[in-house]
Amino acid sequence: MIREAKLEDAQAIQNLICFYSEDGKMLFRTLAEIEENIADFLVYEKSNEVIGICSLKFGWDRLVEIRSLGVDPRFHRQGIATKMIQDSVERALLNENCDTAFVLTYAVELFTKFGFQIVDKMELPQKVWNDCQACLHKDNCDETAMSLSLLPLKKLPLKNPPVLKDSGEVLYS
Numbered sequence: 001m002i003r004e005a006k007l008e009d010a011q012a013i014q015n016l017i018c019f020y021s022e023d024g025k026m027l028f029r030t031l032a033e034i035e036e037n038i039a040d041f042l043v044y045e046k047s048n049e050v051i052g053i054c055s056l057k058f059g060w061d062r063l064v065e066i067r068s069l070g071v072d073p074r075f076h077r078q079g080i081a082t083k084m085i086q087d088s089v090e091r092a093l094l095n096e097n098c099d100t101a102f103v104l105t106y107a108v109e110l111f112t113k114f115g116f117q118i119v120d121k122m123e124l125p126q127k128v129w130n131d132c133q134a135c136l137h138k139d140n141c142d143e144t145a146m147s148l149s150l151l152p153l154k155k156l157p158l159k160n161p162p163v164l165k166d167s168g169e170v171l172y173s
């Protein structure tokens with residue numbers, strides 16, 4: 001089940017972030033930072049355990065960033081990240097002040113399935129880079145910037161975000 005995070009989830013969220021930040025797959029965040037921004041986080045809960053996390057940062061020039069997406073390795077390749085991205089896109093579609101979702105990621109294939117396209121990192125607003133100062137790879141960023149325009153999707157029913165078919169076609173159903 002995906003739900004909005006509560007303050008008492010902060011430690012579980014940080015555990016996953018710490019796990020993935022050790023080798024630079026995710027940006028490290030202190031417990032205090034997570035608690036302060038708990039309203040941005042979604043968690044995937046299974047049997048009362050947080051096994052997936054994701055955060056949605058609104059407020060940059062009509063952009064929303066999907067960040068800190070991570071799934072407990074015991075539960076990889078079970079579609080959990082897919083569900084979290086789907087839920088995030090639906091939340092972004094509901095936000096009137098947001099036209100584009102973007103992500104800096106190593107999981108290009110995963111985001112491509114939702115219609116995200118690779119963009120030049122330099123197209124992202126400068127404010128996005130403030131966070132990068134804390135990243136292990138800040139001087140040699142090897143993440144891929146991807147974005148998804150929400151405008152065409154806002155005209156469609158919310159239930160089904162776009163899906164990339166084997167043919168390479170993005171289907172908006």
Ligand SMILES: CC(C)(COP(=O)(O)OP(=O)(O)OC[C@H]1O[C@@H](n2cnc3c(N)ncnc32)[C@H](O)[C@@H]1OP(=O)(O)O)[C@@H](O)C(=O)NCCC(=O)NCCS
Nearest residue numbers: 020025069070071076077078079080081082105107109110
């Ligand atoms: C990337 C990550 C979030 C994927 O989580 P997940 O729940 O296992 O992903 P899903 O099961 O929804 O996978 C959906 C698709 O993504 C792609 N994918 C997922 N993990 C992949 C991997 N390790 N290598 C290549 N493709 C991968 C595949 O296309 C997969 O579809 P398939 O299983 O039908 O082949 C997870 O591996 C993770 O936590 N990684 C470390 C943190 C990270 O890199 N986060 C991304 C930063 S935005």
